[in-house]
Amino acid sequence: MIDALMAAQAAPAEPAAADYWSTLFVFVLSTFIGLGVIRRVSRLLYTPLMSLTNAISAIAVVGSIVVAGADSPPLIRILGGVALFASTTNIVSGFLITDRMLKMFKKQ
């Protein structure tokens, strides 16, 4: 299996020197935004909050599409395809069940 995986030759070129520092910057800032926003979330809605953030973090779908769809060896693309399946499941079930739960919260 390792040999098959290592047969990866014709992979797409890396983008020019990845700017990891600015990514780190983005990570720190978005964590603070996240803490600020989540702190204000209604305590009634913690269960839907969890399914909603779950669906949102399934943005990993973007990475999976790249791995599954690029011109890579089949074994790599299979890994990507399974990852894509897993993320899509989270997106679909996450958003649907969040909406289903939120519909139930009524004032009177």
Added chain:
Amino acid sequence: MMYGIVQFSAVLATALFIFSLYWMNDPTTARRGVIAGVVGMLVAVVATWIQPEIIHHGWIVVAIIAGFVVGVPLSLVPLTAVPQRTALSHAFGGLAAGLVGTAEYFLGVGQGAEQLTAFRMTAIVAEVILGFLTFTGSLMATGKLQEVKWIPQRPVTYPGQNVVNIGCLIAAMALGGFVVVHPAAVWSPHAFLGIVGLALLFGVLLIIPIGGADMPTVISILNSYAGLSAVAMGFVLNNKLLVTAGALDGSSGLILSIIMCRAMNRSFTNVLFGAFGTVQKTTVAGEQKAWKQETVEGAAQLLEQAQLVVVIPGYGMAVAQAQHKVRELYDQLTKRGVTVKFAIHPVAGRMPGHMNVLLAEADIPYTALVEMEEINSDMPQCDVALVIGANDVVNPAARYAKDSPIYGMPIIDADKARTCLAIKRSKKPGFAGIDNELYVQDNTWMLFGDAKAVIGDLVKQLAGGGLH
């Protein structure tokens, strides 16, 4: 041009995701949040898919269709099964991150070591460890919550457990260190697969010693890990949208974990390594007070004559699926002018907010749901505290019994109400295995039986008006 589209869509999706969470601050705007999230997700997916480097569309279509086929039924589970669905989705999130990390590593090895800079390799190792431990850990949690037969519900402990667990994690990180330094040596791919194996094992070991009462905290921690593994994927792929969305998920899990830990007066480490629920020493050597049992007729009369009834639901209500009967009881009592409130302990149930969702499902207005901190000052004025399948969250021992595992945990003051009615399935102690002296207090009356059946009887009694 293409670059601009991708970057713009990432900024747009990030903004939409932040709005999505912002709107969750109130139930009246929350559904807008879902729409914002869906739009953000569509924008991001389309912008990625139209990139010229994506050439194998067939696989993508198949995977997405499969995701729908599994995802739609998963969104239709009964609300009592929401904790296990959530745990399962953390597992999927972890799996996706772990697989993408693995794929990226082997792609890089194939292209030559210069692709795998130390920074990038560190991100890949972090992604793979976090992703795969979240995967198996969440699968274990799902199994425990679903009460799968071959996964023990009770915490499993053995001597030296923490040493084994931490050793496993350290071994994975040490191998990770080697791979970061030598990403493309002959043995590196084997070491990499070793990391994968150790991370998978660590996830299982981490959840084995955890009992049901700790599930709200553990689900929150796993939520945080799932978010962080998406962040790591963002570093690997140099994709800032993954980083922002993962950070939002990670901070959400972090805040929920902190709230859950505080609500149990415990620390993170204590939750993960403390094996809650195994500490049950049967300390009741002294005189044991007896329960006082109440009849349905008597209980109905008590409720009917009350001005303020505070219902305290717990996991027992969820197990018995009693929320709809509770709604009927709520109707019967409010019809008679009784004020009914619901006191929600943050860790009642098996995940954060579990009780709120179940009561909302039964059409109980959310204005009647009150947080622990707010209700406790009203408890001395409360005529009847009706405890439905809650146990540890109303145990007065938390206030003073220093040797009790729940010592220091904030509780709902059911014992301060004028009368307390407790519905309990059996005479056995609760999940944490601790005796509850609330049940033997002078002003407490027990109703033994399945919560749904008992409340159904109460409703019948009240509806029949057979008391006068």
